[in-house]
Structure formats: structure tokens, C-alpha cells
Amino acid sequence: MDHPAATATARPAPVDFDVDSEQYHHWRVTFDGPVARLAMTVDPASPLREGYELKLNSYDLGVDIELADVIRRMRFEHPEVRVVMLTSGTDRVFCAGANINMLGLSTHAWKVNFCKFTNETRCEIEEATKSSNQVYLAACNGTTAGGGYELALACEEIYLQDDGNSAVSLPEVPLLGVLPGTGGLTRLVDKRMVRRDRADVFSTTAEGMRGKKAVAWGLVDAVYPRSKFEEKTAERAKAWVAKASKDLAPGERKGVKLPALAPEVDETGRRYKYVTLAYDTSARTASLTIQAPTQADVDIVKKGVDAIYAAGAELWALRVYRELDDALLHLRVNHYDLGLILVRAVGDAQLTLDHDAALVSVKDQHWFVREVLLHMGRVLRRMDNTSRSFFALGDGGTAFAGNLAELAFAADRFYVLDDPDQPVKIGLSEFNEGGLPMHNGRTRLQTRFIGEPETLEALIGMRELLDPEPADDAGLVTMVFDDIDWEDDIRIAIEERVSLSPDALTGMEQNLRFAGPESPESKIYARLTAWQNWIFIRPNATGPEGALTLYGRPERPQFDWNRV
């Protein structure tokens, strides 16, 4: 079939992730003390790409980029908010899920990246609920279908309007021949613990379920009649405000504004204050360089929470990770062709360790510090989930220490130069032992040393800097090259890597990065998304006679009945 998004416009305008919070197209945010109301009001005429209309509060990447922005700003700019009531400002429909025409028009890569981003956003909703005392509640005041129900599932509780019509549903399998791929299946059984046989019935009933049955089956937490819906959900919000106000992190609940990052951008790359992303299109690689904290940055943190709070969005630990986040998202969506990312953290390793020690020492003293750390964790998880090869290159001038060493442990390989003329130091801080977990809830070192508990044990509490050889002995480095070999070996490693099948590499990396137990979150990425991505390329979904291809068209799908 013809995919206009892929073929008609060879290179559409790059997607921008740094949106202006004053000008949301699709969301209305209003505040009433500790309760924020987040109303989905998707503008059908403002899709991110041409060729489809966002009817019935259906969403595309543009809608979700705004949602992610709302969630992030809610934490930093509105720390007074305890409950976010997610609802719809569109008549009779809460949310109809991902826009099907958009999916039909999109390339496989676009679909996959879209789903990944929406999944990350849903996980951020859950993290805010769990870790930031900002509880998301879903007030489903109309049809709640597919991705719409998955969005509600990411909330702590779901309330459905009982009007004889409004239903929650996951119609993907019966109608589209694909999965509810934004965590729906996982959250049904793993989070809401709906019985698997009931989940099976529900997920194959296109019209879904409503009223008392939806409550009895655990699909929603309560149903309220239309005339009482506002009142009842407001009561729930009030109750949740009380619950979420316990054990609050200290600090005056006054927000910290997140201004635009405003990087310098041209066709060779993106230059932020601390992060530089440079493309080498002919080599199919990019260099991602991260500037370690300076003495001045460390001094601010050492002064304590007041100085940290005063630094606000300019605080190194916040700014650098915001920039890294933006760079990763750009790579994912705007640069499919750059398969290998060469990561360098540059600066002073000892300063980085000092920085980390100072920051960790005040982590429980202010909500803002806590948010900064949670944000760092999210960005690193975004990196874990990015389907590119990452090589961390520890050559002269680099500072893979503490939180920046996590970049090396998140990478697929970590090469280090051993040259007395250009000394390289590697070191660990408390951040490597906790606080920046992977999606499976474990640290990157725990995952790395799953088969060598004694190696991990030896590293716990170690705070001195290591030279390349001892770092290698400690298991922190993939390979050490001396100055004679470095250039050639690195060149060959890069050339070899970019010659391999990108699909096989994505699959391999995603399997190797997440050793150890699973969590519901990791299942969403590893199991649900992986199956979805397979289904997306199967003829039964996207072949000329596939269900997704033909949805909305006059022809009916023809399935290949063989199980694979």
C-alpha cells in the first residue's frame, strides 16, 4: 500500500519535542489549589503530519508530546498539585486512542517510535503518582477506547460515566488485528490484576464493557451517573489529595519554570549548553558529548538546597539531562539512519563525584532535588530503551564517573584509552548504587553483574577514581586500548558495528540490556511492544489485505489462518 507519510514527503519537517506550554493545541490544564484538571481537547485540524484528522480525541505523536510536557511541567512547575484529574473536554468521548488513519499512513519505524514514546509517557504518569505525590486519576466522561483506555490504565483509579453508552474497551484485536500496544494488556493483568480469562473476553469484545460489569470485572474503579459525575469525581479527588499529602518531601511548594532549551541547530547537529549532538551521516553515526559539572556547578550544590532551588532550571543536573533527553528523542524520530551513537562525557571525573556526593547528601531535603533525581533516572531509562547501538568512548578528557558513568553502563560497550599522557579516570558514586534505576527496578551495575555478585559487592562504597587497568579488572570496562591501538581499534569497531543488520542489532541489544527479573514496566517494553512490533509487520495487520491496512476502507481483511 501507499504510505504518504513515508513516500510522498521524503523528509518532512523534523519533530520538535520542546513545546511551548502556553500554546498547547490539544490539552487544557486548569488549577484549583492541589487539584489540576487536565482535559483532553484534541484539535482535529492540528495533526503532526498531513493526511489525517484527529477526530474524537484520538491522538498522534504531537498530542503525546504535549501530554509528556504537561506531566513534566506539573512536577517541576506545579509542586503544589497533589491530584491530576485526567478527563476530556470533548463531548461524549474521553479518548478514542491512537489515530488509526495516522497508523495506517505511517512507516513501521514511525509507528514503533510513536508507541515507544507514548509508553514512556504512560510510565511517567505512574512514576509521578508513585514518587512525586502527584496522583493521576482518570475521569472517563465518555467513550474510552483502545489507547484511551490504556491512558486511563496508567492512572491510579479509573471512574467511568454510567450513561448506558460510555464504555471502556480494547478493540485492537477484534477490529484492527493488532495489540493494544500502550501497556493495555500488561496493565490489565499485572497492575489491575484482572483475571486473565476475563481480560481475554474483554480484549476480544470490540464494544467493551460499561456500567456495573466494568466495575465487577475490575476494569474501572467506579461508575457514576452522568448527573453526578463531576461531583463524585471531585469527591474522589479530595480524598486522594488527603492521601497524597502525607509524607511530602520538604521545601516550599513553589514551582520551578522550565524554559525552552533553545539549542543551536543546523544540518550537522544540535548544540545545547552542556550537550552536543553531531551527525556523521556518511558513517551512519552520531557523537553525543556531555559536559561534566564544573567547579562552579559543584559549588552551587555544596551550598545546599536553597542555592540548588535558586539555580532552578539552570542547575547542571537538571539542564544537562533535559538536553540529553531532547537529543535522544531527536535521534529516535528524526534520524533513523544514524545507527551507532558514540557517547563521551567530558570534563573532570573528580568534580563529578564531588557533585554527586553533594547532591545525594541533600536528596531528602527538598522536593526539587528529588524531582531532579527522578528526572535523571527517566532520561537514563529513555537511553536504555533507545534502539540504537551506543558505544561509550573513554578517551582523553572524558569523565565517566558517578551519574555520568551510568551513560557508559547504559551503553552496549565501553571502550577506554590507557595512555599516561592522556589520563582517563573512572569512578563510582551513590548514583551507581541506586536512585537511577532501570525499568526493571534494578541498577545498571546489578544488571551488569547479575552473574558476578562478588564483583558487584567489591564495588559497593568504592568512591576513589580508578585508572583504566584497575577499572577493567573491576569489570567496569569492555575493553582497554593503549594509545597505539586506540584509533584503529575504535575505527574498526565502529565500522564493524554499522555494517550489521540494524534489525538484528536492535533485537540483540534489547535482549542483552535487561538481564534479570522483569517488572510490569519492563514487560510492557520487552513483551508487549516486541509482540506489537512483530504484528505490525505481519501481513495480517499491514499487508495489502491486513486488518489495519483496510480499517475504514470498503474491503474486508483476509487473514492467513496459519499460526506462526
Next chain:
Amino acid sequence: MTTTVDLQSKIPNNVGLSDDPKLQRALERWLPNYLEWWHDMGPTDFEDKPVYLRTAISVERGGWANYEHVRMPDYRWGIFLTPRDGDPTLKCGDDVGAPAWLDVPGEHRNALRRIIVTQADTEPASVEQQRLLGHSAPSLYDLRNLFQVNVEEGRHLWAMVYLLHKHFGRDGRDEADELLQRRSGDVDKPRILQAFNQPCDHWLSFFSFTMFTDRDGKFQLGALAESGFDPLARTTQFMLTEEAHHLFVGETGLGRIIQRSAELEKQDPNGDVRAQGGIDFDLIQRTINYWYTYSLDLFGGEISSNASNFFASGLKGRFHEGRFEDHKAIVGEYALKVVENGKLVVRDVPLRNAMNEILRDSYVTDCERAMAKWNKILVEFGSPRRLTLPSRRFHRHQGIYQGHFFNPAGEFISEEVFREHEPQWLLVPEDNDYLLSIMKPCYEPGKFANWIAPPRKGINSQPGEFEYVRL
């Protein structure tokens, strides 16, 4: 507790009810709830009055038209399928010509249930909407027609509930129960479709409702009569015979009002119909605009994948599918006027996706025919006035024109202009006040209220003085 024997005598049928214990059990449970619903939500205050009603007691020739005076709660709501000769086949879609389904195919179970529930929901809804009208009837003849329509809508509910009980297992029974729980106009438990939640509190609206909204029913039933699910096709075919009477009540009712208004216009020295206690033509036009457009909404979205799926799988055809040549409709397009960037442009839509619009076309044509007839009455009675049907884009709450503003001629206008003219185009509260002020009951046999002309002939050829309802 109803016994099986009671059930047999109470429910005339040709579906083998006496040999179907499963169906008997389901209906035994449902019948008391139905009667309770009828008592609560059916016509008020006339339960003990004998009404000259027509009851269908068999599918034989003439079996559907038995007249006698009965009290409404004693009406025998039957279950009938139009008989078939030969083996039925699919009338449309990819597998046209293949054997029709005598039972629900699993693949289409949910879609069929939805189709049936949506149709079924309209039947009790209209009874609820009309429950107070008996108190302002313009004659015993009209009162009887109202009640006839009401009991037949009740029977249509029975017909649909039969399908749900017989073919859809426990889900079907649950849906049948819910049909008795929703209420027209209730904020919390509204009826499914919007037109069935609009108030219908005077006879001008009643006639418009039976003219325009029941006429949607005619076309929906007609399309379902082409269904590959044979029990549904046969049920709806039988319902169409009754529906024809509802349309007759509406079309002739409005015709009689138009005739009377023309007479009063002539009578009055200033041609002022209202001065003579009649219903002026502007008000009639506003009522037509209102009910016609709400009824247009009932056909669903102009571009619809549901409609396409229903047609493709043979669940729902076009009106008189047999008159079309190509029953697959897989090639070909429908030229549809759509709104793009604030302009109306013609776009080609795949034929199957335009099935709702095609059905709406048949409906519009039928309404235009009635309109021509009324204008002929105006000519005949010497009125210079002519009535019109507004554009199908005007005042829509569903589909691609929803959210845009058009005048009755179908031209794009701003919301401001629309709001300014709204009182001239659509019913306003003062209209209701006026209509209620002139609609005093007229229960004397053979007499008619001032604002409506008598019919040309009586029901079942009864004379003018006939006591259709014994009060």
C-alpha cells in the same frame, strides 16, 4: 408469576414459542418487567379505556389486521417473522449469494447485537416521548392512532427482544433488560440516539415525529430486511407493515394541519392563521426544520467504516437492495460534499463507506415526495404559502457537518449569523407555549380541534362518529 399457558395465549406468534422452553423461560422473566415498564412509562391515565386497536395475530393474509376494542395493557404483543419460500441467501457484500445465516455467526455476533440493540432502543423510547399526548388529543380518531402507534412500538420492542433472547444468550438477556431501564431524556440513563431523547410534548411534534423520525425507522428496517441474518431480515420485514401506519399518521396528520391552516388563512381578514386559533405556516416550517434534521442524524456518519463493514459482511443492505445491480459495491465511489478548510468541496468516498449516506438519500427523496403532496394541498386550498425541506447540512449534530453552521439552504454561515436566525429557523420555547395553549383535548366522537382538519376516511372504514376510544 406467568405460566407457560398464559404466555401462549398472551403472545401470538409464528416462531414456535410453545416448543421452545428456553425462549419461554427468558420471556416469562421479561414479560412482567415489560408490563411494569408499560405501566410506568406508557400512555398515562388511559389504561382502563377500551381502544379500537389493530392486533397482529398471524402472518396469514389479513392476519395482521384484527380490529377490536381492547384495553392497552391487555394488548397481545406478538412475535412474527415474515414467512420465506426457498433458502435465503446473503443479499449483499463480499459473499453475496452464499446461504444466509439462520443462527448468529460468531464472527458477527457483536456487530449484530449492536445493530439490534440500537434499533430496539428506539421503540420504547418513542412510547416514552409520547406518553402525555393523550391529554391534548384533537379527536378520538387521533387519540386512537396515537395509542395504535404506541402499542405497535411496544410490539417492535418485543420483536427485537425476541431476537436478543433467542440468539444472543446471556448478553442478549442483559441487553433486553437494559432496554427497559433506559429512559428517553433522562440525563443519567438516556436512550441511545439523540432524536429519541428530544421532548415530544404536543401534537405538532407528534405528527412530525411519526412523519420524519419513524420514517428513519422505515429505512433502517428496510436496510435490515436485507440482512444476511435471516431472523432479523424476516422480523424487520414484518415490522415494516406496521411502520407504514405510523408514517401514514404523521404524513396525513401534518397534511390535515396544513389544510386547516390554509382554510383559516383564507377565513381571516388579514390572512392571520394564529388570529383564528390555528398553527401558522412559519411555525409549521420551524417544526419541520427541527424534526427533519434530528432525524437525518439517525442515519449515522456520512463516511463510516461501521456501515462499510456491515454491508461488506452482508449484515445490512441498502433500501430495496434487490433494485441495485451490483450487490458487492466494492468498486465505485460516492461524490460527497465535505467541509475542508472552511469550504464545501466534493470528495469521492468509496461506495461502501458511504452506505449511511446512500440510505439517507432514499430517505430524503421520500420526504421530498411528502413535501410535494403538502404543497399540493396548499395549492388546492388557495394558500400562496409553500413549505420546504431544509438542506441536509442544516442543524446537524452528527457526522461531517456537525460543528459547522449552515442556513436552511445549506450555505456556509458563521455561528453568529446562525444564532441570530435560530428563532426563525427552529422551534423556540414560545412556540411550545402557544401550541399547548391551543391544544385542548377534543374527545367528542366525530369532533375535531379547530387547528386540524378531519381525515378523509375513518380507520377500518368506520364512520366519522365512531367511538374509537371509550372514555
